[in-house]
Amino acid sequence: MFSxxxxxxxxxxxxxxxxxxxxxxYALMFCYSFWSxxxxxxxxxxxxxxxxxxxxxxxxxxxxxxxxxxIAARVTVFSLALGYPLAYFLxxxxxxxxxxxxxxxxxxxxxxxxxxxxxxxxxxxxxGVLNTLLQYVHLxxxxxxxxxxxxFAVVLTLTHIYTPFTILPIYAALEHIPRNLVEASTDLGAxxxxxxxxxxxxxxxxxxxxxxxxxxVLSLGDFLAPLLLGGPxxxxxxxxxxxxxGAAYNWPLGAxxxxxxxxxxxxxxxxxxxxxxxxxxx
Amino acid sequence: MATFxxxxxxxxxxxxxxxxxxxxxxxxxxxxxxxxxxxRNVSLDVAEGEFLTILGESGSGKxxxxxxxAGFETANSGELWMGSERLDRQPPYRRRVNTVFQHYAxxxxxxxxxxxxxxxxxxxxxxxxxxxxxxxxxxxxxxTAQASAKPxxxxxxxxQRVALARALxxxxxxxxxxxxxxxxxxxxxxxxxxxxxxxQREVGTAFVFVTHDQEEAMVMSDHIALLxxxxxxxxxxxREIYSRPATSYVAQFIGHTNLxxxxxxxxxxxxxxxxxxxxxxxxxxxxxxxxxxxxxxxxSPTSAIVRVRGHFLHQAFHGATELIRVSTDGGxxxxxxxxxxxxxxxxxxxxxxxxxxxxVRESPxxx
Numbered sequence: 001m002f003s004x005x006x007x008x009x010x011x012x013x014x015x016x017x018x019x020x021x022x023x024x025x026y027a028l029m030f031c032y033s034f035w036s037x038x039x040x041x042x043x044x045x046x047x048x049x050x051x052x053x054x055x056x057x058x059x060x061x062x063x064x065x066x067x068x069x070x071i072a073a074r075v076t077v078f079s080l081a082l083g084y085p086l087a088y089f090l091x092x093x094x095x096x097x098x099x100x101x102x103x104x105x106x107x108x109x110x111x112x113x114x115x116x117x118x119x120x121x122x123x124x125x126x127x128g129v130l131n132t133l134l135q136y137v138h139l140x141x142x143x144x145x146x147x148x149x150x151x152f153a154v155v156l157t158l159t160h161i162y163t164p165f166t167i168l169p170i171y172a173a174l175e176h177i178p179r180n181l182v183e184a185s186t187d188l189g190a191x192x193x194x195x196x197x198x199x200x201x202x203x204x205x206x207x208x209x210x211x212x213x214x215x216x217v218l219s220l221g222d223f224l225a226p227l228l229l230g231g232p233x234x235x236x237x238x239x240x241x242x243x244x245x246g247a248a249y250n251w252p253l254g255a256x257x258x259x260x261x262x263x264x265x266x267x268x269x270x271x272x273x274x275x276x277x278x279x280x281x282x
Numbered sequence: 283m284a285t286f287x288x289x290x291x292x293x294x295x296x297x298x299x300x301x302x303x304x305x306x307x308x309x310x311x312x313x314x315x316x317x318x319x320x321x322r323n324v325s326l327d328v329a330e331g332e333f334l335t336i337l338g339e340s341g342s343g344k345x346x347x348x349x350x351x352a353g354f355e356t357a358n359s360g361e362l363w364m365g366s367e368r369l370d371r372q373p374p375y376r377r378r379v380n381t382v383f384q385h386y387a388x389x390x391x392x393x394x395x396x397x398x399x400x401x402x403x404x405x406x407x408x409x410x411x412x413x414x415x416x417x418x419x420x421x422x423x424x425x426t427a428q429a430s431a432k433p434x435x436x437x438x439x440x441x442q443r444v445a446l447a448r449a450l451x452x453x454x455x456x457x458x459x460x461x462x463x464x465x466x467x468x469x470x471x472x473x474x475x476x477x478x479x480x481x482q483r484e485v486g487t488a489f490v491f492v493t494h495d496q497e498e499a500m501v502m503s504d505h506i507a508l509l510x511x512x513x514x515x516x517x518x519x520x521r522e523i524y525s526r527p528a529t530s531y532v533a534q535f536i537g538h539t540n541l542x543x544x545x546x547x548x549x550x551x552x553x554x555x556x557x558x559x560x561x562x563x564x565x566x567x568x569x570x571x572x573x574x575x576x577x578x579x580x581x582s583p584t585s586a587i588v589r590v591r592g593h594f595l596h597q598a599f600h601g602a603t604e605l606i607r608v609s610t611d612g613g614x615x616x617x618x619x620x621x622x623x624x625x626x627x628x629x630x631x632x633x634x635x636x637x638x639x640x641x642v643r644e645s646p647x648x649x
Contacts, residue, residue, distance in 0.1 A: 178385075178387065180383050180384075180385065180387040181387050181389060181390075183352075183354050183374075183381075183383070183387065184381070184383060184387035184388075184389070185389075185400070185404075186353075186354075186373075186374045186375050187352055187353075187354075187374055187375075187379075187380055187381045187449075188375075188380065188400050188401035188404065188448070188449075188452065189375050189376075189401050189404050189405050189452065190375055190400075190404040191375055191404075194404050198400075198404070199389060202391045203390070203391060279391070281390035281391055281432070281434060
């Protein structure tokens with residue numbers, strides 16, 4: 001249908017882009033992860049598994065990784081717990097206000113991530129909005145310290161930021177459920193609660209899986225929220241990578257951690273695709 | 283297989299009261315969506331064990347009426363009675379009414395067997411009973427072999443059967459069917475019409491069947507309720523509705539007809555060049571005359587026979603018969619049905635029995 005020259009012209013730019021900005025960096029990272037740094041702060045191009053050994057040997061790395069997974073898991077659960085009811089309401093009960101409410105979900109996505117993270121800083125800080133309010137109504141006498149610079153702050157902020165990412169796929173899945181299936185269930189004697197558990201929830205699983213994957217993967221790799229709001233106890237694995245590539249000047253170790261995370265994320269995406277396929281019936 | 287049908291039959295027999303009791307009584311139901319009045323003052327009775335068809339064009343309100351009975355829509359006014367209980371005050375999941383949906387609405391994540399068991403499972407029937415009843419229902423619709431298939435793996439006709447089994451397994455007092463055959467191709471459709479009708483006779487459950495297809499309605503129904511722009515035009519048996527249409531709309535909607543405008547004066551109706559004796563009261567009259575009641579004139583005329591001369595206009599082949607359009611001397615064009623292959627001259631005389639010209643009420647024009 002299209003000439004060969006046309007196809008080449010159209011496909012070349014994305015191919016070049018992907019090669020320069022994805023394939024080459026991944027390949028470099030892969031190589032770096034097997035190299036090492038000499039005492040003279042130069043990269044030694046000899047192949048060994050030293051970095052991977054260090055990851056397993058030093059608790060600080062895998063403990064941070066476990067904490068990151070734990071934070072991401074909580075963010076996922078909270079995002080789903082907030083996102084599902086909202087998406088459900090939007091799809092089934094919003095009626096004429098549907099479009100407006102949908103826009104309200106979308107709008108926060110246009111606001112810079114950084115602005116939203118800073119907003120939480122002003123809310124949660126010792127002199128922040130929340131502490132001032134709590135003291136004003138005499139619920140506490142001192143500012144609550146655990147609010148800011150803690151895993152709590154990180155989970156809260158990430159949940160706020162990633163909840164729309166769970167709402168959208170769940171909403172799309174719910175919108176795809178033919179309404180006559182809901183009617184058929186009701187017609188066969190199922191109460192609204194039974195209809196939800198037996199028809200609506202099972203048919204919205206692909207959306208839930210997609211939303212959970214977004215929330216988990218995005219928050220697992222996050223480094224801004226822990227940097228701004230995490231404090232020492234809220235450090236996540238990406239912060240470690242950032243410092244290894246920066247101040248610590250240990251690119252090989254940083255590359256090894258990144259590669260480990262890449263493996264985790266890719267397996268998750270693979271798993272989520274399997275799950276979505278298993279639960280889709282179109 | 284027989285057990286399932288028998289169990290249904292016993293049940294309906296038990297609840298059967300004296301002669302032809304009304305199972306469902308629809309009283310003065312009206313419904314509008316915004317400014318659009320969909321149903322106006324509809325009253326209709328469904329008898330125990332009957333096959334009632336709600337027939338109408340698209341937009342006539344037939345599906346809305348069905349959805350009001352099922353409980354998916356609420357009427358603006360009017361009442362639904364099932365025996366001594368107010369049906370319209372109950373949520374759909376408490377009504378002993380089940381529906382076969384237009385596109386079947388089978389649950390895609392459940393197997394055929396799980397689909398059929400759905401109603402019994404949500405009602406928390408004992409598992410052994412559920413299994414037995416599901417097996418019987420699947421046998422009844424000949425779907426036992428596909429019990430563990432997902433709905434997407436079976437054909438449209440099979441999905442139709444599963445939808446039927448899924449509804450009937452709950453032993454509803456009334457089964458609603460929303461154009462269930464419209465998605466099937468013509469051959470399968472005719473076959474399913476026969477199957478559905480004989481199934482209904484066997485189980486004895488009352489069926490309310492919605493369709494826009496007048497032929498389908500004629501083949502299957504005990505009674506036809508013809509709905510037009512949200513109002514019932516006529517409720518009658520297929521034979522009655524065909525031979526004694528109440529209005530000009532009914533006469534035209536069901537089969538072909540000739541509508542003759544005439545004037546009655548002192549016991550004689552005049553209609554173009556034709557006239558004959560009648561017992562109708564004086565005044566303008568509208569008559570419906572079926573094409574098969576007109577024939578080429580033969581033998582000597584009697585007082586009960588009306589004859590008119592005319593010339594041949596047009597001919598349409600319909601298989602066993604042909605429809606011939608004849609322009610009569612009075613300027614009126616009549617359509618007559620003759621056996622295929624009849625030889626007719628260009629100028630001919632045609633005749634009909636005066637009794638076959640049935641007076642009908644003129645239907646007002648509606649959008």
